[in-house]
Amino acid sequence: xxxxxxxxxxxxxxxxxxxxxxxxxxxxxxxxxxxxxxxxxxxxxxxxxxxxxxxxxxxxxxxxxxxxxxxxxxxxxxxxxxxxxxxxxxxxxxxxxxxxxxxxxxxxxxxxxxxxxxxxxxxxxxxxxxxxxxxxxxxxxxxxxxxxxxxxxxxxxxxxxx
Numbered sequence: 001x002x003x004x005x006x007x008x009x010x011x012x013x014x015x016x017x018x019x020x021x022x023x024x025x026x027x028x029x030x031x032x033x034x035x036x037x038x039x040x041x042x043x044x045x046x047x048x049x050x051x052x053x054x055x056x057x058x059x060x061x062x063x064x065x066x067x068x069x070x071x072x073x074x075x076x077x078x079x080x081x082x083x084x085x086x087x088x089x090x091x092x093x094x095x096x097x098x099x100x101x102x103x104x105x106x107x108x109x110x111x112x113x114x115x116x117x118x119x120x121x122x123x124x125x126x127x128x129x130x131x132x133x134x135x136x137x138x139x140x141x142x143x144x145x146x147x148x149x150x151x152x153x154x155x156x157x158x159x160x161x162x
Contacts, residue, residue, distance in 0.1 A: 064084045065082070066081070067079065
């Protein structure tokens with residue numbers, strides 16, 4: 001597995017189709033991150049009417065932010081903010097807070113960045129190669145031992161005939 005993705009979100013509002021106009025309500029928010037060896041992207045998305053605003057509280061510097069806004073036919077607006085962390089190893093174990101401002105209310109959405117379980121390709125290939133080599137050596141030793149026992153039993157049987 002090349003990277004780790006973690007997703008935390010608030011479920012969509014049930015019983016409302018995409019075509020119906022949205023009422024003034026709490027925004028629908030998702031917060032997730034994708035971590036791999038050389039980069040970390042943290043994404044916070046919020047959809048509401050009127051358009052929400054997204055702010056970040058991040059404990060480290062060296063972070064670039066980009067924001068995309070998309071208006072929907074039902075009157076809602078989706079705002080997606082993506083943080084690109086230049087040094088992801090320093091962010092592991094730290095809490096990231098996505099703040100969503102909507103109708104004068106700020107709501108914090110928190111996520112702790114975990115490294116997860118991943119293997120680099122060279123490490124994985126080395127481990128697999130070592131296991132295969134050990135299995136082959138074990139088979140060779142077993143075959144050699146079995147062969148020597150067969151020879152010894154044939155020689156012993158030949159001596160008993162004399």
